[in-house]
Amino acid sequence: xxxxxxxxxxxxxxxGLFYLIALSVAVAIHAMKPSNKQRFDExxxxxxxxxxxxxx
Amino acid sequence: xIAQLTLIERQHAIMISAAIALLGGLMIxxxxxxxxxxxxxxxxxxxIIMIFRIGGSYYAPPPSEDRLRHYYDDPSKVGIVLSxxxxxxxxxxxxxxxxxxxxxxxxxxxGWSSFGRLRPVHTTSVIFGFGGNALIATSFYVLQxxxxxxxxxxxTPWFVLFGYNLFCLLAVTGYxxxxxxxxxxxxxxxxxxxxxxxxxxxxxxxxxxxxARRKEPHIYVSNWYYMAFILVVAMLHIVNNLAVPVSLGxxxxxxxxxxxxxxxxxxxxxxxxxxxxxxxxxxxMMYYFLPMRAGxxxxxxxxxxxxxxxxxxxxxxxxxxxxxFTALPQWVQTLGMTFSLMLLIPSWASAGNVLLTLNxxxxxxxxxxxxxxxxxxxxxxxxxxxxxxxxxxxxxNSLSHYTDWTIGHVHAGALGWVAMITFGSIYACVPWLWxxxxxxxxxxxxxxxxxxxxxTVIYVFAMWNSGIVQGLMWRTYNESGTLAYSFVDxxxxxxxxxxxRAVGGLLFLIGGCLGAYNVWKTIKLPGTAxxxxxxxxQPVVLGAGIPQAAE
Numbered sequence: 001x002x003x004x005x006x007x008x009x010x011x012x013x014x015x016g017l018f019y020l021i022a023l024s025v026a027v028a029i030h031a032m033k034p035s036n037k038q039r040f041d042e043x044x045x046x047x048x049x050x051x052x053x054x055x056x
Numbered sequence: 057x058i059a060q061l062t063l064i065e066r067q068h069a070i071m072i073s074a075a076i077a078l079l080g081g082l083m084i085x086x087x088x089x090x091x092x093x094x095x096x097x098x099x100x101x102x103x104i105i106m107i108f109r110i111g112g113s114y115y116a117p118p119p120s121e122d123r124l125r126h127y128y129d130d131p132s133k134v135g136i137v138l139s140x141x142x143x144x145x146x147x148x149x150x151x152x153x154x155x156x157x158x159x160x161x162x163x164x165x166x167g168w169s170s171f172g173r174l175r176p177v178h179t180t181s182v183i184f185g186f187g188g189n190a191l192i193a194t195s196f197y198v199l200q201x202x203x204x205x206x207x208x209x210x211x212t213p214w215f216v217l218f219g220y221n222l223f224c225l226l227a228v229t230g231y232x233x234x235x236x237x238x239x240x241x242x243x244x245x246x247x248x249x250x251x252x253x254x255x256x257x258x259x260x261x262x263x264x265x266x267x268a269r270r271k272e273p274h275i276y277v278s279n280w281y282y283m284a285f286i287l288v289v290a291m292l293h294i295v296n297n298l299a300v301p302v303s304l305g306x307x308x309x310x311x312x313x314x315x316x317x318x319x320x321x322x323x324x325x326x327x328x329x330x331x332x333x334x335x336x337x338x339x340x341m342m343y344y345f346l347p348m349r350a351g352x353x354x355x356x357x358x359x360x361x362x363x364x365x366x367x368x369x370x371x372x373x374x375x376x377x378x379x380x381f382t383a384l385p386q387w388v389q390t391l392g393m394t395f396s397l398m399l400l401i402p403s404w405a406s407a408g409n410v411l412l413t414l415n416x417x418x419x420x421x422x423x424x425x426x427x428x429x430x431x432x433x434x435x436x437x438x439x440x441x442x443x444x445x446x447x448x449x450x451x452x453n454s455l456s457h458y459t460d461w462t463i464g465h466v467h468a469g470a471l472g473w474v475a476m477i478t479f480g481s482i483y484a485c486v487p488w489l490w491x492x493x494x495x496x497x498x499x500x501x502x503x504x505x506x507x508x509x510x511x512t513v514i515y516v517f518a519m520w521n522s523g524i525v526q527g528l529m530w531r532t533y534n535e536s537g538t539l540a541y542s543f544v545d546x547x548x549x550x551x552x553x554x555x556x557r558a559v560g561g562l563l564f565l566i567g568g569c570l571g572a573y574n575v576w577k578t579i580k581l582p583g584t585a586x587x588x589x590x591x592x593x594q595p596v597v598l599g600a601g602i603p604q605a606a607e
Binding site for chain 1: 351369370
């Protein structure tokens with residue numbers, strides 16, 4: 001199968017330009033979704049040791 | 057340490073070492089008329105020493121089952137010691153080459169000590185020797201704690217650590233003999249590259265195996281950064297080093313790419329090495345050790361997620377900003393420039409996270425030099441990423457490229473961000489690892505901090521000045537339209553800055569030596585501190601031997 005140069009350039013200039021930006025928007029939505037807040041807050045606290053007892 | 061291995065593990069370790077010794081033997085045979093034979097001998101000797109070390113403790117009593125109740129920290133300990141050894145060597149060679157630029161006679165006439173050979177010795181020793189060992193050591197430490205799971209076996213981590221150091225040793229000795237692919241930060245030749253692939257894939261599998269055993273449902277953000285570091289470096293390393301050796305008994309190889317494709321592949325590799333070796337891995341370190349040392353959770357976990365994926369998506373495209381005004385198509389250059397500017401978002405999200413986490417705990421930063429190392433690292437991370445995005449703009453690049461400004465930028469990142477966060481993390485982690493109350497001397501940490509900061513600032517200011525002077529002189533024309541200054545004129549103008557740079561580097565080196573001494577004395581301190589009650593892996597339930605991927 002021979003892929004034309006023009007096709008590759010067209011593909012990278014159209015799809016290639018936007019898909020990573022689209023993924024970034026998706027990540028921003030995932031990170032900022034209010035229902036995820038509690039999960040993330042717990043994750044941030046999870047590494048801090050409680051001296052008195054085993055982890056959590 | 058070998059007594060910690062079970063009998064089966066000792067046998068496996070001996071078999072692996074024997075296989076490597078055999079490989080070394082084959083290299084001696086195949087490369088007997090070439091420098092490759094010297095490396096074959098080095099590999100054989102290193103693995104035979106390893107066999108004797110294990111053999112010496114082969115009949116030691118087997119370890120008690122109690123070991124499984126603790127995290128496996130021996131490889132982390134050795135990794136940190138190796139890291140401190142590499143940093144002293146790497147900084148010393150770096151300062152030597154800095155003085156060579158002040159006075160070229162300081163090569164003392166030997167081939168191995170010429171600037172072109174010592175400079176990659178410096179970069180490899182500090183980036184891969186110091187940075188790499190610190191990343192491997194802390195990644196094992198952080199991975200086990202955040203997963204509340206022990207490493208799955210006791211041989212693989214040693215294979216990764218020693219195998220990686222063998223790679224560094226082959227690289228550095230090779231440069232001094234003149235073995236190089238002459239690709240920046242990817243200088244080692246094909247057989248050394250192949251060896252790193254084996255080690256690195258093992259490292260990634262080890263990471264996944266431990267994660268699969270985790271008792272903590274959420275994978276903490278540090279692990280994401282460490283995993284990106286391991287996975288992407290494997291990818292970059294394999295693609296950029298695709299090459300055909302002259303013969304199997306010859307060290308020289310030729311790249312699979314040519315011309316502008318070769319340049320683009322190299323800088324796709326080079327800039328992502330900055331992103332995933334020198335940034336992602338150290339961000340993983342920062343997101344664990346900063347909250348632990350400050351005793352408070354990271355300011356915004358959400359921001360750390362956005363920053364992670366931002367770095368992963370955007371960095372991949374930034375490499376072409378190294379090739380402005382070259383044969384590379386204009387649109388690829390513009391793409392690199394645009395993504396470099398967008399990178400400011402995830403970079404500043406992390407830098408901001410550092411400062412906002414410490415906000416309200418500035419008294420701790422004032423009193424604790426270890427925490428101050430981490431804070432300054434965050435500040436330099438913010439400064440350097442801003443500067444990097446700025447320098448990627450084509451019109452700025454026309455002034456800065458090929459000048460000492462680039463060297464200044466790289467060292468603001470390498471000294472100010474990478475080394476500072478590493479020293480901070482090592483100072484935090486050494487007492488925890490060796491169960492000491494604290495480091496041997498807080499005063500020495502304080503001295504190290506100020507030497508490192510002064511050294512970095514002197515270095516960076518010298519190179520900014522030198523770079524801009526150089527860039528301006530190169531583009532100054534006289535009335536008749538020809539260049540106003542010869543190349544030698546620029547050298548004369550740069551000389552005082554080169555002295556300042558070498559002095560800055562010397563201060564940083566002295567700081568590094570103090571750090572190595574302090575770590576050594578801490579290890580030698582008698583007595584152990586009470587173990588943190590929580591610093592234990594979740595006990596393994598009998599009959600639950602199958603890795604629990606998703607709990």
